[in-house]
Amino acid sequence: MRFHLNSFKYLSVLATFLVCFQCVLFFVESSTRSIETDMEALISFRSQISLDPPNPLSSWNQNSSPCNWTGVVYNKFGHRVVGLNLFNLGLLGSISPQIGNLSFLQSLQLSNNQLKGTFPREISNLFRLRVLNLSSNSLEGSIPSNISNLRELRVLDLMMNKIRGRVPEELTFLSKLQVLNLGRNLFWGAIPPSLANLSALTNLNLGTNSLSDAIPGDLSHLRNLKFLDLTINNLVGTVPPTIYNMSSLVYLALASNWLWGKIPANVGDTLPNLIGFNFCFNNFTGTIPGSLYNLTNIQIIRMAHNLLEGTVPPGLGNLPSLTMYNIGYNKIVNSGDDGLGFITSLTNSTRLNFLAFDGNFLRGVIPNLTLLDMSHNSITGAIPHQIGQLEDLQQLGLAGNKISGTIPDSIGNLQKLNRIDLSGNQLVGEIPTTFRNFHGLLSMDLSNNRLDGSIPKEILNLPSLSSMLNLSHNFLSGQLLQEIELLRSVATIDLSNNNLSGNIPNSITNCKSLEKLYIAKNALSGPIPGSLGEVKGLETLDLSYNRLCGSIPPEIQQLQALKSLKLSFNNLEGSVLSGGIFRNVSEVQLQVRWVQVAFPTNMQNVFDPDLLLMEKGDQPAKLEIQHDCLIKILEVGLSCTIGSPEGRISIRVALHELRSVKINLLHCNPSKKSKQSVML
Amino acid sequence: MAAQTWLWTSLTVAVTVILTVVNGNSEGDALFTLRKSLKDPDNVLQSWDPTLVNPCTWFHITCNQDNRVTRVDLGNSNLSGHLVPELGKLQHLQYLELYKNNIQGPIPSELGNLKSLISLDLYNNNISGTIPPSLGKLKSLVFLRLNDNRLTGPIPRDLANVSSLKVV
Numbered sequence: 001m002r003f004h005l006n007s008f009k010y011l012s013v014l015a016t017f018l019v020c021f022q023c024v025l026f027f028v029e030s031s032t033r034s035i036e037t038d039m040e041a042l043i044s045f046r047s048q049i050s051l052d053p054p055n056p057l058s059s060w061n062q063n064s065s066p067c068n069w070t071g072v073v074y075n076k077f078g079h080r081v082v083g084l085n086l087f088n089l090g091l092l093g094s095i096s097p098q099i100g101n102l103s104f105l106q107s108l109q110l111s112n113n114q115l116k117g118t119f120p121r122e123i124s125n126l127f128r129l130r131v132l133n134l135s136s137n138s139l140e141g142s143i144p145s146n147i148s149n150l151r152e153l154r155v156l157d158l159m160m161n162k163i164r165g166r167v168p169e170e171l172t173f174l175s176k177l178q179v180l181n182l183g184r185n186l187f188w189g190a191i192p193p194s195l196a197n198l199s200a201l202t203n204l205n206l207g208t209n210s211l212s213d214a215i216p217g218d219l220s221h222l223r224n225l226k227f228l229d230l231t232i233n234n235l236v237g238t239v240p241p242t243i244y245n246m247s248s249l250v251y252l253a254l255a256s257n258w259l260w261g262k263i264p265a266n267v268g269d270t271l272p273n274l275i276g277f278n279f280c281f282n283n284f285t286g287t288i289p290g291s292l293y294n295l296t297n298i299q300i301i302r303m304a305h306n307l308l309e310g311t312v313p314p315g316l317g318n319l320p321s322l323t324m325y326n327i328g329y330n331k332i333v334n335s336g337d338d339g340l341g342f343i344t345s346l347t348n349s350t351r352l353n354f355l356a357f358d359g360n361f362l363r364g365v366i367p368n369l370t371l372l373d374m375s376h377n378s379i380t381g382a383i384p385h386q387i388g389q390l391e392d393l394q395q396l397g398l399a400g401n402k403i404s405g406t407i408p409d410s411i412g413n414l415q416k417l418n419r420i421d422l423s424g425n426q427l428v429g430e431i432p433t434t435f436r437n438f439h440g441l442l443s444m445d446l447s448n449n450r451l452d453g454s455i456p457k458e459i460l461n462l463p464s465l466s467s468m469l470n471l472s473h474n475f476l477s478g479q480l481l482q483e484i485e486l487l488r489s490v491a492t493i494d495l496s497n498n499n500l501s502g503n504i505p506n507s508i509t510n511c512k513s514l515e516k517l518y519i520a521k522n523a524l525s526g527p528i529p530g531s532l533g534e535v536k537g538l539e540t541l542d543l544s545y546n547r548l549c550g551s552i553p554p555e556i557q558q559l560q561a562l563k564s565l566k567l568s569f570n571n572l573e574g575s576v577l578s579g580g581i582f583r584n585v586s587e588v589q590l591q592v593r594w595v596q597v598a599f600p601t602n603m604q605n606v607f608d609p610d611l612l613l614m615e616k617g618d619q620p621a622k623l624e625i626q627h628d629c630l631i632k633i634l635e636v637g638l639s640c641t642i643g644s645p646e647g648r649i650s651i652r653v654a655l656h657e658l659r660s661v662k663i664n665l666l667h668c669n670p671s672k673k674s675k676q677s678v679m680l
Numbered sequence: 681m682a683a684q685t686w687l688w689t690s691l692t693v694a695v696t697v698i699l700t701v702v703n704g705n706s707e708g709d710a711l712f713t714l715r716k717s718l719k720d721p722d723n724v725l726q727s728w729d730p731t732l733v734n735p736c737t738w739f740h741i742t743c744n745q746d747n748r749v750t751r752v753d754l755g756n757s758n759l760s761g762h763l764v765p766e767l768g769k770l771q772h773l774q775y776l777e778l779y780k781n782n783i784q785g786p787i788p789s790e791l792g793n794l795k796s797l798i799s800l801d802l803y804n805n806n807i808s809g810t811i812p813p814s815l816g817k818l819k820s821l822v823f824l825r826l827n828d829n830r831l832t833g834p835i836p837r838d839l840a841n842v843s844s845l846k847v848v
Contacts (some may be wrong), residue, residue: 232705232733256733262754309846393741394727418739418753442740442753466753466777467742491775512797512847513823536846537822557769561822561846598750 037101038081041064044098045084049091053334056089073107080104087111087133094118095139100125111135111157117270119163124149135159135181142144142166148173159205160184172197182205183229191230193218200224207231207253215254217242224248231255236474244270246430253278255302262286263303267296276300280326281305288327297321305329383427388413399445400424407451412437421445423470431471433458445470447494454478455495465490472518473497480524485510496542498519503527504543516540520566528567530555542566547660550574567656568635573628632661707749708735710766718761718783724754748772748801755801756780762806768793779825787826789814799823806830813838823847 046060052404059070067074073083081102087468091113100122108126111133116139123132135157142165143158150156153174164186171180172194180198183205190213191206201222211233216239219228225246231253238261239254250273260283268291273299284306290313292301299321308330349415377565383403389408396417403425411420412434420438423445431446438444440463451474453470459469460483469487472494479502480495487493488511496518503526504519514535524546531553532538541556544566551574552567636657642648649657703807712730720726727739742751749770760782767776768790775798776791778789783805791800792814801822807829815824818836839845 440756464756466755467751467775487778489779489801515798515822539822552838 035079038104041096041098041101042066042069042072042081044096048096048568049093053091054090056086056091075104080386080454083107083109085109086113089113091115095120095134097664099124102126104129105129106152110137113137115139117141119143119158120144124516125146126150128152133157134161136523137161139163143168143171145170147171150174151176153177154200155179157181158185162186164188165190166190167195167211167376169194171195174198176200179203181205182209185209187211189213190317191216191219191235195219196221198222203227205229206233209233211235214238215240215243215259219243220246226250226273227553229253230257233257235259247272249274251276255279256281258283260284263289265289266291268292274298278302279306282304285309287311288313295317295319300324302326303330307331316373383411383422385410387411391416393417395419398425402426404428406430407446409433411435414502415439418442422449423447425449427451429453431456431459431476435459436461438462438464441463441465446474447471448473450475452476455480455500457481457483460484461486463488466513468492468494470494471498475499477501479503480505480519482507484508487511487514489513492518494518495522498522498656499521500524503531504532504548506531508532511535512537514538515561518542519546521545526550528553528556528572532556533558535559537561540564543570545569547571551596568639571628571632629661633658636661697836705734705736707770708732708738710764710769711735711738711741711752713764713766715764717764720757720759722758724757724759742775744772746772750796751775751777753777754781759783762786762808763791764789765790767791770794772796772821772843775801777801778805782806783806786810787815787831789817790820792817794818795820797821800827802829804828808832810834811836811839815839816841821845827844 002125010480038042042060046057049057051057059068066072067078069369071084071086071089072081074080075082082104083106084102085107087109087386088111094117095115098121099120103126105126106128107130108123109131112135115134115137119134119139121144123129124144125147125148130152132153133151136159139158139161140163142163145168147168148170151174154176156174156177157179159181160183162185163182165284166189167182169192171177172192175198177198178200180195180201184207187206187209188211191211193216195201195204196216196218199222204222204225204227205231205372208231211230212235214237215230215235219225220242221239223246225248228249228251230247232255235257237259239259239560241264244264244267245390247270249271252271252277254275255278260492263279263286263514264270264286265287267289272295274292274295275302277298279293280302281304282492284303286308287301287310290307291311292298296318298319300323302324304326306329312327333355370506382405383398385408387408391413393414395418396414396419399421400423404423404427406429407422407427409432412432417438418440419442421443424447427446427449429451431451433456435456436458441464442555443469444457444459444465449579451471453476455471455476455478460481467488469492473496476495476498477500480500482505484505484604485507487607490511491513492515493511494516497520498521500519501524502668506529508529509531512535515537516539519538520542521544524543524550527550528543528548532541533553536559538559539561540563542564545568547570548567549571552572556562556565557579573585636649636654639649640654696761701812702758703733704765706802709728710716715725715728718725718733719745721800724740727737729738730736732738734743734747735741735749736747740753741749742753744750750772751774755777757781759778762783763766765788769778771794774796776794777799779801780803783802785805786809787802789812795818797818798820800815800818801823803825806842807826808831810833811826811831813836818837821842822844825847
């Protein structure tokens with residue numbers, strides 16, 4: 001009894017003493033740090049900020065009550081600063097170290113400003129801090145090791161700054177941390193395995209840094225982790241198998257590293273909550289894990305630019321939330337004759353807007369889809385008319401396949417198209433006039449096909465065309481319409497290697513943005529329009545291998561930007577030009593001038609005119625015709641002597657040219673008929 | 681000796697690849713800053729996703745073999761808002777086509793940093809302010825079309841230094 005009473009007394013005395021001690025402490029603390037020190041800290045903070053207009057801290061002055069200072073949050077009793085919300089204000093300057101005196105601060109939000117200088121060590125004094133967000137500034141230096149003092153921290157967001165150094169191991173002491181975002185900085189070194197102790201962590205973003213070494217398997221201890229982003233680093237090695245067991249993961253992104261190994265086939269089963277999966281730009285091998293297609297809520301599947309092989313597993317049709325599916329640039333092949341039939345099952349994925357299979361080894365029939373780039377595969381069959389239903393299509397890339405048949409008129413329904421590339425296939429028929437509906441088209445490439453008919457005026461009426469119109473290497477015929485002038489913005493027009501005839505329209509002078517004009521290897525006749533001299537940006541002009549006649553217009557000399565001029569193998573004549581580009585003959589392939597100048601006028605005196613007789617008993621051709629004929633034949637002969645094999649013409653071309661020498665003499669110079677071929 | 685050369689070449693390749701991957705992203709950041717500063721009622725810029733490794737798959741953007749942006753084609757796209765100085769970071773940009781929109785504000789002088797620029801088409805907009813003399817630094821410029829805006833002030837003499845200029 002007495003014993004109890006005594007201990008009770010002792011205890012109560014102790015308790016009172018402790019309470020008094022706490023009060024004294026509190027009193028001592030509040031007397032060293034109080035609202036006055038808070039105000040001093042704020043004023044010191046403001047002193048480091050530029051006050052140029054628009055001064056975002058204009059309310060921070062002596063005239064206005066501190067309660068009304070922008071972005072300053074006080075506690076319930078109004079006597080200490082608990083929050084500083086100064087984001088998106090364009091603040092210029094640095095963070096004053098005195099900020100460490102705001103000892104009651106729980107939330108420091110300075111994101112999206114232009115703050116420079118180093119991360120102040122004094123921030124680690126803010127032991128009550130729960131949220132530290134300095135993202136989107138220009139802060140430098142490194143995270144101080146005493147960051148471990150911030151035991152209450154829930155959110156540490158330093159994204160998009162210039163902070164360097166290693167990811168500090170001391171972060172491991174921040175046991176309440178939920179969000180750790182260090183992305184888009186200059187961190188290097190290995191990811192510290194001690195991060196695994198942050199058991200409350202839900203978001204870990206270390207992307208876009210220079211982190212190296214392997215991914216530590218310990219990270220799998222983060223049982224609450226939902227977002228893991230390690231993209232764009234220098235991580236090497238394989239992905240630790242335990243990572244694939246982190247069933248809490250919603251978003252897993254390891255893209256753009258140097259990781260290798262196989263992706264486990266059951267990844268969709270071990271990570272059942274996955275919404276986003278991004279493994280692009282690594283060296284992963286093996287096959288695409290089919291279990292990903294069991295995840296009915298998945299939105300993003302990206303594995304492009306790896307070394308994946310095998311076929312596309314079935315089950316792709318069950319993903320209604322899929323927005324992005326990219327397996328391009330791997331080594332995927334077809335499964336048997338089914339070809340690309342699996343893609344038709346993707347029509348259930350109505351939200352899909354990005355699909356890329358390019359750079360694989362796929363063959364098969366083209367299905368229906370939204371965005372389409374299947375260039376450089378071995379796709380056969382025709383373009384189905386249903387392609388016109390993909391009304392949101394902005395880019396259509398089918399180049400470099402074995403696609404046959406005609407271009408369906410329904411393609412004209414794709415009014416949002418801004419790029420179309422069907423080059424390098426076996427397409428036949430005419431270019432559809434429905435192409436007139438491409439109001440926003442920037443670039444058209446139909447080259448290297450078997451298209452015929454004439455170039456419809458509808459496709460010349462595409463004023464939005466700006467980078468390229470390429471119809472080269474087809475069998476297009478007919479005239480170049482004067483509507484070509486409607487292509488005001490296009491930089492390159494390539495119509496070479498076709499069967500175009502008639503004159504080059506004078507209206508081409510209105511193609512003011514033209515830099516490169518290729519119409520070589522056609523059957524164009526008539527003169528070279530002098531109005532080309534008004535196309536001031538023209539850099540390259542290739543009209544070789546046509547039947548152009550007349551003289552080279554002197555306006556060509558005015559083209560200051562002209563670097564390459566090819567006019568050989570035409571029927572050009574006339575005087576030698578010496579201005580502009582002609583001053584540097586080596587850049588010009590004319591051969592007309594060259595041979596003409598070299599050809600002595602009295603050569604004909606030693607020439608046996610009988611050789612030019614069309615028929616025995618006929619009169620010899622006029623002197624001018626003899627002259628022209630000889631020059632052209634010499635041109636052909638000299639072209640066979642060019643040093644580099646690529647520059648030399650082939651036998652077939654030589655024969656063709658020699659035959660057309662005869663024909664053209666009849667065209668351009670009205671003269672006697674000729675029944676027989678000249679003995680050459 | 682051969683081993684040394686091999687070592688140096690592989691080191692250079694590795695560094696170039698790393699730099700390309702990281703720097704490609706800064707071009708995407710610059711373009712995304714442009715996107716944030718423009719109003720885009722027709723959603724022309726919907727594909728401009730900053731989380732992608734580089735902007736080369738974005739619509740209306742063209743890149744070269746090294747994944748650097750060479751063309752921005754946004755003519756006649758119903759855009760308003762203003763241009764941003766970050767555009768000056770696109771060191772390989774050759775064609776900046778922003779004509780026939782409703783873009784306001786000044787021409788950022790940082791456009792003078794686009795050393796590969798061949799064509800600057802800002803015609804038919806609502807651009808105000810003066811023509812920055814820094815455009816005189818654009819040594820490859822062939823096409824400069826600023827007509828039909830609300831530009832004021834003198835034509836800077838520095839433009840006369842751009843000897844490649846052909847269409848103004």
